[in-house]
Amino acid sequence: MAVRLAIVGPGRVGTAFGLAAVAAGVDLLGFVGRSPAAVQSALRLCGRGRALHLPDLTAAHVVVFAVGDGELPAVLAAALAAGAARPCALWLHTSGRFGLEVLATAAAAGLRIGGLHPVVPFADAEQGRAAMRGAPGVLLPGPGSEGLLRTLAAHCGLVPVVMHGGDRALYHAACALAANGLTALRAAVDAVFAAAGGLAPAAAAGLASSLMRNALQACDELGPVAALSGPVRRGDAGTVVAHVETLAANVPAALPVYRALMAAAVALAEQAGLGAEPAAALRARLAAPAAGGVPPQTGLPSPAALPPPAGGFPPPSSD
Ligand SMILES: NC(=O)c1ccc[n+]([C@@H]2O[C@H](COP(=O)([O-])OP(=O)(O)OC[C@H]3O[C@@H](n4cnc5c(N)ncnc54)[C@H](OP(=O)(O)O)[C@@H]3O)[C@@H](O)[C@H]2O)c1
Structure with missing residues (x-):
């Protein structure tokens, strides 16, 4: 039956x-x-x-x-x-x-x-x-x-x-971060590419997909600490400031997402060997209000006074 x-x-x-x-x-x-x-x-x-x-x-x-x-x-x-x-x-x-x-x-x-x-x-x-x-x-x-x-x-x-x-609420929080968090991140990425201009929408979507898939594959193969790349991993505070300023001016809705995720990336970068001093400088930049006055919403401590980043403001890194 x-x-x-x-x-x-x-x-x-x-x-x-x-x-x-x-x-x-x-x-x-x-x-x-x-x-x-x-x-x-x-x-x-x-x-x-x-x-x-x-x-x-x-x-x-x-x-x-x-x-x-x-x-x-x-x-x-x-x-x-x-x-x-x-x-x-x-x-x-x-x-x-x-x-x-x-x-x-x-x-x-x-x-x-x-x-x-x-x-x-x-x-x-x-x-x-x-x-x-x-x-x-x-x-x-x-x-x-x-x-x-x-x-x-x-x-x-x-x-x-x-x-x-196991803790079912924590298990479910991990599932929500993995699935819904990635979806929300993709929406933010699409909005920032659209604001940047210069790319056909399909080409921009292709870049987003390729980057996200490759980053995920590197996490699978190497683990997140070894997989991390980009300006935070290099301790490049100048580039991070440039990102914060342009997001504040052009896509302010994406700025809290950027700040929160890059703050988490700083912790990974430290585990990967980034020194305490560059890590502190990155945290300070991420916690500082943008020049346009958009304050951080990440709960990060606000630095008392920020010297200009070493090396000025180089152009943003491509990864
Ligand atoms: N969505 C996902 O990605 C996903 C993935 C894995 C597991 N789940 C789990 O699967 C479950 C359902 O999720 P879902 O996404 O399918 O939700 P959903 O699309 O909102 O469907 C829930 C259905 O239950 C009906 N319902 C609500 N109260 C009811 C009642 N008293 N008697 C009979 N039917 C009732 C709703 O009726 P109405 O049409 O009147 O609202 C709706 O048709 C949840 O526990 C969720 O956590 C979801």
Whole structure:
């Protein structure tokens, strides 16, 4: 008998799970949603199942809870209150923020519990479904649930990674930095290239992609300390000041991003061998208000008085 699956939360992740399950031959019963339009849209995409209500979940062997993190505890409580617990069924969530503790009441009600966090940014359901193939899926197995979690991960094309304990909020903060932080950084990079001018948009996008991919590859191969390059690694305070001044004048929204990330780069540069004196000079430049009066917003200490950087203001480095 095919596994009967129900999904609570017809959003990006829930619908992507539905698409993967249907392709794998799982019997998708349907979706429980808050808005009928979202449920209908998920059903249309998946081509199977029907609109479900919480009591219908008793028919499912596996229930995937893919609602927002803020809603998850209340939705689980509502499902239990609706008498939706089928003994020995597996209830799992897709949240990065929560561990198994959020499912403790479900376990006490005789359900198997687990987590399957696809470590993938889901811009929408179809893009996310494609991106899951070959990406990691972090499993949180409860008693007796690891085999089924692995099967579900395989249906989605996810490579299973088991997480035992650990600080889930920190884990999720790392995921958000890696995915959403990189997206925000890319938007800032695009804005600064656009303000610089002289490049066709496609060419500028190509430069951004190439630099970011190569930097990431160097981090993978060498680790971030050895991978760091550029003016901060060289202790070139003059170039850093030139960057701060032109960003303050032309793209002020990107300046806090630049200041925060270059301050983090100074710490890496020190680990890579940059001396204490040039490191202090860089920190001072990054903490100083720009000539146009844009103050730092990084929480860095403000220097009392800043001598001009050694060597004046050389042209910016290309890396
Ligand atoms: N997005 C990602 O990149 C990503 C990656 C990995 C894991 N996750 C995790 O996956 C989960 C879902 O994220 P998502 O991005 O798919 O969110 P989403 O697109 O906002 O989808 C959440 C869905 O849950 C529905 N919902 C909210 N409250 C509900 C309730 N009481 N009953 C039934 N349905 C309800 C929402 O309905 P409405 O349409 O009415 O809002 C929406 O359709 C989260 O735990 C998230 O952390 C997300």
